[in-house]
Amino acid sequence: MRRRREEEPKEKVLEVDASMQGTLTFKDAVNLRINGRFEGKLQTKGILTIGAQAIVNADIIGESIIVAGKVTGDISAQKDLSLIAPACVVGTIRTPALTVAAGAIMEGYCNMLEEKPGGSPSEALTIEEVAQFLEVDKAVVVEWASAGKLPAEKDGNKWRFEKAKIEDWLNSERIK
Numbered sequence: 177m178r179r180r181r182e183e184e185p186k187e188k189v190l191e192v193d194a195s196m197q198g199t200l201t202f203k204d205a206v207n208l209r210i211n212g213r214f215e216g217k218l219q220t221k222g223i224l225t226i227g228a229q230a231i232v233n234a235d236i237i238g239e240s241i242i243v244a245g246k247v248t249g250d251i252s253a254q255k256d257l258s259l260i261a262p263a264c265v266v267g268t269i270r271t272p273a274l275t276v277a278a279g280a281i282m283e284g285y286c287n288m289l290e291e292k293p294g295g296s297p298s299e300a301l302t303i304e305e306v307a308q309f310l311e312v313d314k315a316v317v318v319e320w321a322s323a324g325k326l327p328a329e330k331d332g333n334k335w336r337f338e339k340a341k342i343e344d345w346l347n348s349e350r351i352k
Contacts, residue, residue, distance in 0.1 A: 205239075228262060241271075243280075250302070270300060285334070299339040306337050310346070 190206055195213040202208065205222035210230045218224070220238040230245030241253045243263045251257060253271040261279025268285045276282060287300050306326075307314045318335065320326035327341040 210245075226263075235267075268302070270302075301337040301339050301342065303335055303337075306342060309339075309342065 191209045191211065192214070193211045197215045199217040199219075200214075201219040202221050206220065207223045207225070208220055209225040209227060210232060211227040212229075213231045215233045218232075218234050218236045218238070220236075222238075223240045223242070224236070224238045226232055226241075226243045226245045226247055228244040232245065232247045233249060234247075235249045235251075236247070237252045237254075239253065239255045241251060241256075242258045242260065243251075243265055244260045245262075246264045248266045250268045251265065251270070253269075253273075255271075256273035256275070257269060257271040258275040258277070259265060259280035259282060260277045263277075263280040263282075265281070266283045268287065269282065270287045272288060274286065274288065301309065303314050303317050307317045310317065317326065321328035321335050321337075327338070327345050329336045
């Protein structure tokens with residue numbers, strides 16, 4: 177007697193060929209492929225692929241991201257980011273592993289996660305992410321960083337925050 181394949185987990189795949197606008201958030205891992213236009217904010221788990229014909233104007237947070245199309249906005253990949261021709265990315269990239277193939281274009285700032293003493297990566301946060309994490313306005317984050325109240329480093333004209341230091345600071349403030 178033949179067993180059904182129901183026991184095997186099904187791969188979740190979503191392919192978008194249309195024009196979309198808004199915020200897309202995926203709580204479960206999914207293989208998402210965008211071939212059309214997208215504008216807004218995108219937060220995924222699993223593998224996100226931006227097809228060669230896609231035009232995306234969004235801030236993207238995901239695990240593994242592959243870009244072949246045009247992306248304008250910040251990209252934060254927790255595992256890895258691959259730019260393959262004819263990719264064109266304009267924005268800030270944050271990832272522990274970056275692959276840029278011949279023919280791909282990247283314009284902006286790239287931040288690879290740094291190794292802390294002990295070997296684990298220290299995640300860098302943007303002003304917006306710190307503000308969201310602390311549940312305060314972005315102006316408050318800048319004010320606290322400028323005054324030395326919040327652990328931060330000035331990198332050119334940008335502020336740099338390490339998540340571990342922010343968490344330590346927050347825990348010490350709660351104790352007071």
